[in-house]
Amino acid sequence: LGMNKASLFRLLATFERRGYVVRESESRLYRPGPVAFDVGQKLLSHMSLLRKARPVMAQLARACDEAVYLVVGHRGAALFFDVAESAQQVRVVSLVGRRFSLESCAAGRVLLVWGSAEGCAQRLPAAEVEAIRTQGACVGRDGIGEGSASVAAPVFAGSGALVGVLALVGPGFRMPPARISDDLLPMLRAAGEVLSSRLGYFRRKESEALRSESI
Numbered sequence: 001l002g003m004n005k006a007s008l009f010r011l012l013a014t015f016e017r018r019g020y021v022v023r024e025s026e027s028r029l030y031r032p033g034p035v036a037f038d039v040g041q042k043l044l045s046h047m048s049l050l051r052k053a054r055p056v057m058a059q060l061a062r063a064c065d066e067a068v069y070l071v072v073g074h075r076g077a078a079l080f081f082d083v084a085e086s087a088q089q090v091r092v093v094s095l096v097g098r099r100f101s102l103e104s105c106a107a108g109r110v111l112l113v114w115g116s117a118e119g120c121a122q123r124l125p126a127a128e129v130e131a132i133r134t135q136g137a138c139v140g141r142d143g144i145g146e147g148s149a150s151v152a153a154p155v156f157a158g159s160g161a162l163v164g165v166l167a168l169v170g171p172g173f174r175m176p177p178a179r180i181s182d183d184l185l186p187m188l189r190a191a192g193e194v195l196s197s198r199l200g201y202f203r204r205k206e207s208e209a210l211r212s213e214s215i
Helices: 005-017 034-064 106-114 117-123 126-135 177-198 201-214
Strands: 021-023 030-032 067-074 077-084 099-101 138-141 148-156 162-171
Touching: 005 021, 034 067, 034 077, 034 162, 034 177, 067 106, 077 106, 077 162, 099 106, 106 117, 106 126, 106 138, 106 148, 106 162, 126 138, 148 177, 162 177
Parallel strands: none
Antiparallel strands: 021 030, 067 077, 067 162, 077 099, 138 148, 148 162
16 A cells, blocks of 8 residues: 555554454454445445346436436435436536535435434424425425426335435426426436335335235
8 A cells, every 4th residue: 555554553543443454463464344244235225226226227318318327315315326318418427426415405305314213303394294295205406406407206215215306407497397297207207116116115016906906
């Protein structure tokens, strides 16, 4: 790494305090700690989600000609994890790797509404929560930058747990309310359902319905 011993020791000591590495008492060597393992497991689960999401995102980006993001919850914020860009010349600067507070953007509010019911009740008005649930998606403006617009819909795993959000993002002038309600929302919700089904969500629901009918 080209680091001197003192600097490296301080860095490893910080990692050790936070659980990323463990120092073995006998050999005095370092190995990955439990927090590093937890981070790795979360990354692997996100990568599995990403592999299934990318074809759906690309198809939606072509259909809408707007950027499509996969957003996941990370340390109490909305992390923009990956993007399928549009062919538009005027577009919002890439948000990949950026984090936003859950209340500030449409994707974050979706994470709140379908994620933690307790946190949602504390951080969003009840009327807004009901409107988002009824619509099956959330519309936001200026939350990720002045003049921007976004529409976000949930993605569920086979267990029924929320695992991510699909979000359409573009300049506000290109996403007026009429276009959002008539075109973008139906396509986004459909894409979210397709991705959820690929993760096993609808197959699980259908199998439950078949079992109940047979009973």
